[in-house]
Amino acid sequence: MEIEVEDVESFPIGIDRDEVFRISTGSSLTAENVLVRIKSKTEDGWGNSSANSVTDESVESILKAVKVMSSNMKDERIDVEKNWQDMREKLPDDPAALAGVDIALYDLAGKLSGKRVYEIINGVNEGILTDRTIGLMTESETREHAREFMRRGFKAIKIKIGMGLMEDIRRIKAVREEGGPDLDIWVDANQAFTPEESITLCQRIADLNVKFVEQPVDVDDIAGLKKVTEETDMPIMADETVKGPKMAEKICTEEIADMINIKLAKCGGITGGRKIVDVMERYGVDGMVGCMGETSVSIGAGAHLFNSTSKLKFADLDSHFMLSDNIASGLDFECGKLWISDDPGLGMRIHEDKVKKYLMDLEGEL
Ligand SMILES: [Mg+2]
Structure with a gap:
């Protein structure tokens, strides 16, 4: 599955929950996420990276990691699976950041081929x-x-x-x-x-x-x-x-x-x-x-x-x-x-x- 990527953008967003969400390891009101938009000539794919304590990633660390990932992708022909392998090796501590990029690539691949993501993965x-x-x-x-x-x-x-x-x-x-x-x-x-x-x-x-x-x-x-x-x-x-x-x-x-x-x-x-x-x-x-x-x-x-x-x-x-x-x-x-x-x-x-x-x-x- 190859995609011609033109540009990668990140949007850090904070949205409040209806109420504070408390679990045994901590509590929070605002959900912090980074939306990733990957552009080809004709379509945009969107992904979502979630700042979280399980993988110890913040909005700041995600933005930095996506920036590193995007430098390998801009104006390149990307194989989704190979890109994932390369990025995983290069940035092993940033799985949530990688998730945003990977989801956006799947979205884009689907839009470019006219397929739903579930069809691509059988x-x-x-x-x-x-x-x-x-x-x-x-x-x-x-x-x-x-x-x-x-x-x-x-x-x-x-x-x-x-x-x-x-x-x-x-x-x-x-x-x-x-x-x-x-x-x-x-x-x-x-x-x-x-x-x-x-x-x-x-x-x-x-x-x-x-x-x-x-x-x-x-x-x-x-x-x-x-x-x-x-x-x-x-x-x-x-x-x-x-x-x-x-x-x-x-x-x-x-x-x-x-x-x-x-x-x-x-x-x-x-x-x-x-x-x-x-x-x-x-x-x-x-x-x-x-x-x-x-x-x-x-x-x-x-x-x-x-x-x-x-x-x-x-x-x-x-x-x-x-x-x-x-x-x-x-x-x-x-x-x-x-x-x-x-x-x-x-x-x-x-x-x-x-x-x-x-x-x-x-x-x-x-
Ligand atoms: Mg659980």
Whole structure:
């Protein structure tokens, strides 16, 4: 897949969420992203790099990395896969920046060839059931949020935990009470517990029909993650621990976790995501597509990836719902599902007036 690139531009934007989003590792009101626009003679492709603490990338580091990447691309004929390999080697610590570039190249490749991104990666276009995530909050607030999200049509709820074992268990119980037996409940600890605490948690919520518990232990505690996976019947999903295909392979061969959460910002975009999907398909391991604090541009990219394989069973593609404004259209939510538009590329239409409105003023910081 080769593309004639003319220019690469970056737009750092900050959009406030409707409320502060709190997880066990920190909290934030404003979602900071860098939109990447890659131009050919006739079309523009758009991508989204997400500033985040998991890969330790800021808006500033992303802008610098995209600048380095673009110097290799301007006025060149680019092979998307080879470009990804080269950039990954050159800038191994900037996967979220690479994700923005890679997603934009896929969008552009689709527009130039008249294909949807899911078609390029051998996928289909189907509605995708996504959850809504409830951050760390009190039991009664958790209950209210669950009620509100179900009222809006969500059929799955992910509960962030890390308030303390007993309180977290009460919060999960409260959501099950609110949701009745049919609500899908997922749990994400964001590394909050020791392996022993994690095992206790899984035992105590065993009768609440929770589909999985994500990243219960520290990102680097591989032995602890394996211990929790071995000693409980609860499906355990690795998130922060897996940032690329190498670790995904280790998770699969050594049975460290039951499932893997792919996020485009962790693994360098659609190309990186496809490499993890390849590993999952090879070992028969299921997983999820997740997100950071991204806009609908990379949520759309995640949706295309989701629809490219049967190994992705869950979609946690909800960060754009939390934002006070949507900078792109083309991804609809109906009947509890996300629907990709059938336009070429990602099928997204960027509202450039909104991109301008949320541009961050970084003068003097770069
Ligand atoms: Mg997670």
